[in-house]
Amino acid sequence: MKKLIATLATVLATVLANGIFLPTVAVAETFDEAFEMNRAMYGKDHSFSWTGKQYLTTHPEEVEASVEATKENAEDLIVKAKAKNAEVAKVGFEWKLTKGIIADADAAVTTGDYRKALNLAAQAKYHARIGLQQHAYAEQNWQLSVPQ
Amino acid sequence: MKIIKNLALGVSFIMSTQLVSAASTGTTLETVSPEADRIALQNFYKKRFPNTELQDYVNGIYAVDADSRTQWEDIEAFPPYEFDVEEGERLFNIAFANGKGYADCFENGGIGIRQNFPYWNKEEGTVKTLEQEINECRESNGEKALKWGKGPIAQISAYMAWTSRGKVFDISIPDGDKKALAAYLDGKKFFYSKRGQLNLSCANCHVQGSNIRIRADLASPALGHTSHFPVFRSKWGELGTLHRRYKGCHQDSRSNPLDMQSETFRNLEFFQTYMSNGLVVNGPGSRK
Amino acid sequence: MRKLTTSMCVTGLVALLATSPASALTVEESIAEGKAVYMGKSRGNCISCHQINDPDANLPGNQGPPMFAMAQRFPDKRILRAQVWDATKNNPISIMPPLGKHWILSEEDIDAVVEYIYQF
Incomplete structure (x- = not known):
């Protein structure tokens, strides 16, 4: 407990000594940045405006999943999720849980829970897409933490 | 605009004190300098842990954290890997069906050579590790390959390391061999790239985060990482190879490893061992 | 561009003052859920890196800053939410996993954990 208080005091002292309480928030320059900033601050289905138009903070995959909960639609989205995951696996950036999420989606189709299957497939497809983004970012920025 | 300035984030400011300066060189095949990398990394730790001698980094986290060092020294008084070294020696000396043995596959009969691994094999155009050559030795003599992570291969590797204790690592990248340099760069890039759902690089924990707590665990410094493998890990309750640990770490970033x-x-082992050149x-x- | 960002931020502040996060849970339920997210190893596991002055916080790590003076450090709770959602936005080499951007936690879990830590 003493240690915790000491640490807290140090943090506060550092913050005060530097005369900066908090750095500034990023300014959105592109649609993707504006989308991310709004999703980060408000979660999903939040309305925001970008260059005069209104948009929602809903991921494209969530939009894809918001179709009628039928077997065909669920299977269709699962196929797309598998394809996206194969793409990210190819560049070596497949995430650990994605295959399991797809397996759960498959299982939900078997038990007739198509809504659940759609939602899981959307999450898996999103994971694969962000994994690809992560790979592209790493290709350009991996050196950021190399000591000089 | 004023409002934007007032809206702010504290965490990043505090975190940013951990940020090391951005690289200006050494990220491409044309510019990468393994020796500059090694010196920069060693200097990073010298600055971070001024009281730790360079040679002590072979002891991992125990080189920089006094509390856990005491516990570890108690364990090392009766080393949990002792049986494995003995078993490794026994396995090492059992002749294959064709009458040959491991001693016939390695320089100096396989004794006191751990410091030469991994190395760049020009003919094959690839990095060779000790465990890899143990299995190649078996296969070229008509024996089945061993599983990579634990058991006999770890025991044989442990015995071979044991006979090499105190020898200095001196991994070399042949001058002008672009392919060897590319392998080194691939390992370096892997080490510093964020990956997995948790978005973690090796460096996140073992450079920036070294000797800082993740729950009750302290992340070890990357320097010296490869010197002491194979390792008897309490969490495993047994001996395991370096690549078993790599796979586990990779998976801990929530990547498909x-x-x-x-x-x-x-290549990662090549890079990491090069970083530890000069250590034993x-x-x-x-x-x- | 600046004007747009400013107006979005103003909207954010107004929304913050006028409403609580969109959620079917009461504030108490949300805080309790947020605590479970904070402590749960397979959920947020925030405790692995952040100290917090909660008697139930057992063996916290210290890779990140302690959860302390949160309302002072983040007068706008939405900015804190954004930091949880993706800490690499402000520090690209941050060790903190992007809990929202990488869909490690659901948006509801993020709302809950923000409610929980905002008390400290």
Whole structure:
């Protein structure tokens, strides 16, 4: 407990000594940045405006999943999720849980829970897409933490 | 605009004190300098842990954290890997069906050579590790390959490390060999790239985060990482190879991990061992 | 561009003052859920890196800053939410996993954990 208080005091002292309480928030320059900033601050289905138009903070995959909960639609989205995951696996950036999420989606189709299957497939497809983004970012920025 | 300035984030400011300066060189095949990398990394730790002697980094986290060092020294008084070294020696000396043995496959009969691994094999155009050559020795003599992670291969590797204790690592990248340099760069890039759902690079924990708590665990410094393998890890309750640990770490970033002895893991070992040039072999080791 | 960002931020502040996060849970339920997210190893596991002055916080790590003076450090709770959602936005090499951007936690879990830590 003493240690915790000491640490807290140090943090506060550092913050005060530097005369900066908090750095500034990023300014959105592109649609993707504006989308991310709004999703980060408000979660999903939040309305925001970008260059005069209104948009929602809903991921494209969530939009894809918001179709009628039928077997065909669920299977269709699962196929797309598998394809996206194969793409990210190819560049070596497949995430650990994605295959399991797809397996759960498959299982939900078997038990007739198509809504659940759609939602899981959307999450898996999103994971694969962000994994690809992560790979592209790493290709350009991996050196950021190399000591000089 | 004023409002934007007032809206702010505290965490990043505090975190940013951990940020090391951005690289200006050494990220491409044309510019990468393994020797500059090694010196920069060693200087990073010298600055971070001014009281730790360079040679002590072979002891991992115990080189920089006094509390856990005491516990570890108690463990090392009766080393948990002792049986494995003995078993490794026994396995090492059992002749294959064709009458040959491991001693016939390695320089100096396989004794006192751990410090020469991994190395760049020009003919094959790839990095070779000790475990890889143990299995190649078996296969070329008509025996089945051993599994990479634990058991006999770890025991044989442990015995070979044991006979090499105190020898100095001196991994070399042949001058002008672009392919060897590319392998080194691939390992370096893997080490510093964020990956997995948790978005973690090796460097996140073992450079920036070294000797800082993740729950009750302290992340070890990357320097000396390869010197003490194979390792008897309390969490495993048994001996395991370096690539078993690589695979586990890779998976802990919530990535679908690479296979043990895959080309990239061998390149990672090449990079990491080069970083530890000048340190001694002290495997096998015991770790939490 | 600046004007747009400013107006979005103003909207954010107004929304913050006028409403609580969109959620079917009461504030108490949300805080309790947020605590479970904070402590749960397979959920947020925030405790692995952040100290917090909660008697139930057992063996916290210290890779990140302690959860302390949160309302002072983040007068706008939405900015804190954004930091949880993706800490690499402000520090690209941050060790903190992007809990929202990488869909490690659901948006509801993020709302809950923000409610929980905002008390400290």
